[in-house]
Amino acid sequence: MEGVELVGVVDANLDRAKEIAAQHGCQAFATEQELLDAGVDAVSIAVPTTFHLKSAEPFLKAGVACLIEKPLAGDAAEAEQIKRIAEENGTCLMVGHIERFNPIMRAMQSAAATNSEPITPRFMEVHRVSPMTFRSLDIGVVMDMMIHDLDVVLMLMDGREPDEIQASGVAVVGEYEDLCNARLVWNIPEDDGGGQCVANITASRLAMKTERLTRITGEGGYIKIDYAAKSGMMIRKTANEIQMREVRDQIRSGKDLTDVDWTELINIEPLTIDDGEPIVKEIEAFLEAVKTGERPAIDAEAGFANVRTAERIVKAINLSLGTRAQDSQPMTDTPNQASENATPSNEQEQISSATEAVTVPAPTKTETKLDAQTEAEIEAAMADLDAAGAADAPKAPGSIRGPREVRGGREHRTGSVVSVGATDVFVEFGPKELGVVDIQQFKDNKPNPGDQLEVVVQRYDAGESLYICVLPGAVQKADWEMLQVGQVVEARVTGTNKGGLELEVANHRAFMPASQVDLQHIPDLGVFVGEKMTCTIQKLDRRGAGNIVCSRREILVKERESAMESLKEALKVGDTMEGTVRKIMDFGAFVDLGGVDGLIHINDISHERVNHGAKNVERFVSEGQKVTVQIMKLDWDTNRISLGMKQLQADPFSAVKDDVVEGAEITGKVTKLMEFGAFVEVAPGVEGLVHISELDWKRVNAVSDVLQEGEVVQVKVLKVDPNDKKISLSIKQLKERPQQSGGGGRGRGGRGGDAPVVKEETPELRRLREKAKHNKSGQKKGGGLGDAGGMGMGLGDLKL
Structure with a gap:
């Protein structure tokens, strides 16, 4: 990391510390005091939770910034003590809740920030389960695992702790809970709309699989994030207003909508994920706070609130376990409403059946019903659109014999070309089963008799006994009676609204959500008005107003995938290519390499310093500029291409080595x-x-x-x-060195003479002097950092 010097690692087991230090090229220490004496300015403390206060206290009192692994402490009293020490000494303290720096969390925050209508949480459901690792058995699963999600949930609630908590749990392996479920309730002030927000959180370290999911439902929409898979999606209210308005109008007019597929009505936006490593982002955020003096991302107050909330949950669980210990009869006066809203895996259900609930205080049953209804809507929204679209596949009287493949709701067939005429190409699927394709769809690449040809069946013409077909992906005539889901059509943009583009397809009004216009966010959709664009039909309803929803993004994705497949064989690390700068970002520039984007990070744009920020990047490149780049890295698993410009430039360091x-x-x-x-x-x-x-x-x-x-x-x-x-x-x-003040004696004897020559103070001399002092005293410091270690870091010559 630029400007950072790793000074040393501390562990009570000095041999282990030396082994780690040798791997990272730093010093090994056996005590915190030795690390303090080395002059560090910041430390990362990763020790068992019970040692957090003991380990952090000397550093905080010495003004050394601390990054403490989550949770801040094992209980609220110790957490408050650590917080007080940091505040009294004005020392930077950050708590390592690493999930805040997960790429999917950054993507969610970025998407929410660009949304004109925020998704104010009203219901949150979280699942964090994993197999037993037999680590962190000095704390329960609430402090070990659930604390991550409490941090995120409290962040989404602007740091407010819940007004009510209901919890249940069970200890299986040791003396602390290994599985639990908590239901947190916030009473929303009337000024903010009133009502309640509910968070239902499940954590288990006894599961047979690993799962880290969060679902957030709010007034502005719905978000689902999968931490483990680094994937997510968003359904925004503003992107679905037209569809919902038309649905309400049809309901009021008495229309029967029972056979309408809900999943085809909504517009789903995938979250854009970057490839930053959470631990790197966490350390960078900590060091940035140390350098700038700004408030860290998760400060002592947030860490204390997380522990205090976790402690309330543990207290509710322990009350339940204590009641069972005194009375063998199960508790029946407090229903386990928290578990009713949870959806644990099968292996968890066998364990959780033995758990009881304690309510502090108990929430109302009305709220539980609302949550169940909301969850049903969420699950419907997550249904697979392609599977749903299969129901709209074209149906012909007398189906074609042989295997049938449905893709995107459309029937694909492969047959043999039997005739190529001036206007049509005839394809045989089987005895007396012919299809016809318009010759204009082939452009300059006409088939020959005997060729195998894949087509999409549109309809059956009984009068001619022919299947009317088109080529996959071909732009088709937008005849209203012929329109089908999945069909590629040409649409004319007639206007814009808050949710996207207004279109005209086959003389009927259509809509394209903003998320489906392009692969990237388009700030001004007005540039498309009056233009024609090729798109696919995502949703089609001929009843009522004849609602049509289209997507241009699907076409662009297929084009990009095709270009990507072609480039996979051609591109190699080290290759030089020409490209066009497509988008300037704070962290670099995206370059179009011919249908596929690559990223030039700010560190690879120029040998000159390029500071973070789009304006700084624009000093070196501009959108639309032709550039020559070198392929630095190819990651086909994530389809990411890293590019460099400075690698093709002369090394300026070599040019000035003589000067x-x-x-x-x-x-x-x-x-x-x-x-x-x-x-x-x-x-x-x-x-x-x-x-x-x-x-x-x-x-x-x-x-x-x-x-x-x-x-x-x-x-x-x-x-x-x-x-x-x-x-x-x-x-x-x-500059001239200032003269030593006074004319005192020289040495201890007090003899007069010139002022003593003072050797310049440097970090190296300071270290040697302190080392000599320790060796002379022969003292060996005691204590340590437990079973894990701590590290000291430095920025340049100033040690952190």
Whole structure:
């Protein structure tokens, strides 16, 4: 990680610490004090929960920023104590709830942020189950696993803790609960719409499989996320308003809608997932908070609220277990309403049948009915659209003999070409079974008699005894009576509305949701008005107003998949290609390589520093620009292509190796200020670091007190590392060193003379001095960090 130095690892088992340190090229320590003496500025604490307070306290009191693995503590009292110590000493503290940094969680937050109408939660259902690993048996499943979901749920509720909790659980392996279910209820203030929000959370470490699912239903729509599969979907209210309005109108007019497939009415948007590793994103967020002094993503207050809520759940469970221990009769006065709304796997049901519930206080039965109804709607929304569309497959009197394949609700056949005429191509499927295809669909690639041809059956013409067919994917004439789900048609865009595009297909009004217009979000749909576009029919209802829902995205996805398959054989890592910049993002630029996008990350755009932000990226590339790129990485499992531009550029470091040498005095421009120093560009694409200790002979509290970005400064080269291409610079070495004050004696004898020569203080000298002091005293510190370890990190020469 740029600007970060890993100082060391701490473990009570020094041999284990040395083994880990050797793997990562850092020091090994046996105690927290040894790590503190090394001068670190931040630590990551990953020890058993019972050791969190003991391990974190000396670092927090010394002002060393701490990233503490979840949960913050084993109980609310210790969590509050850790929080108080951090606040009293003004020390940065972040709790490692890693699920906040899961790619799917980032995708959900991003989608919600771009949605004009937020999905305010009203019902949340969470399942987190896995087989027993026999780790973390010092805490129960609530603190071990459910705490992740409590953090996410409380975040979605803006940090508010629930007003009511109902919970049940059972201990099987040890003394703490191994399976539990909790029902959390928030009373929504009238100013925010009133009513309640309910979260139903199940956690088990006794399951036969791993499952991490969250479903969120709100006033603005519905979200489903699968942490393990890194997939998700969103159903927005604004994208379904037209369909719902027409359904309500038809119900009011007395129309019979019992055979309408609900799944065809709704528009589902998949969440766009990035490939960032959660642990990397978590550490980056922590270090960014340390550098900038900003509030961390999960601060002490959030960590304390999570533990306090978890403790309330555990208390309810323990009350239930305690009642059973005193009275062998099962509790019957408190129904297990929480389990009624849960959908545990079969193996869990056998265990959960023995659990009891304690309500604090009990929720009403009316709320339970609403939840069940909502869940039924959710499950219907998740049905597979392709399977549902199969019911709309065309039906012909006298079906074709032989195997039949239905794809996307349409009947595909393969036959032998028997005749190619001026206007038609005839295909034989079997004895006396002929199909006909318009010759214009073949363009320049006409078939020959005897060729095998795949077609899509549209209808049966009884008068001619022919099956009317089209080629798969062919744009077909939009005849209202001939329209079918899955058909490719040409539509004209007549206007826009809040949910998407208004179209005209076969002289009938149609609609295309915004999510189905393109592969990417289109901020201004008005650019399509008046245009014609090829699209597929997703939904068709000839009753009433004749609602038609279309998708252009399906066409683009197929085109991209086809292009991707072609490129899989042709592309190789290291290849050079021409492309067009399609989209500028904060983190880089997407380049169209001919139907397939690749990403140039900001680190690979130029040898010059490219800071995060679209405006900074636009200094080097612009949308529509033709660029030459090198293939850096190909991941066909996720269909991601990583590109580079700077790899094709001359290495600027080599060009200045004769000028930028130790002792040289050169001019440079300040490009970025950090807490630990400033980066200075000494030549185009070549930067060096002026550590904060090298800014001035006097103490500098903040880099910004001395330098500003863009400022031109004189620097002296202290060290050049050609292998890692790192340059250490100094500004103070070009300034006159202040004279020592006073004219006192020299040495202990008090003899007069010149002031003593003071050797420059450096981190290396400080370490050697402290090491010598410890060796001389012969003291060996006790204590440790338990069975796991802690690590100290550093930013540049300033150690974290």
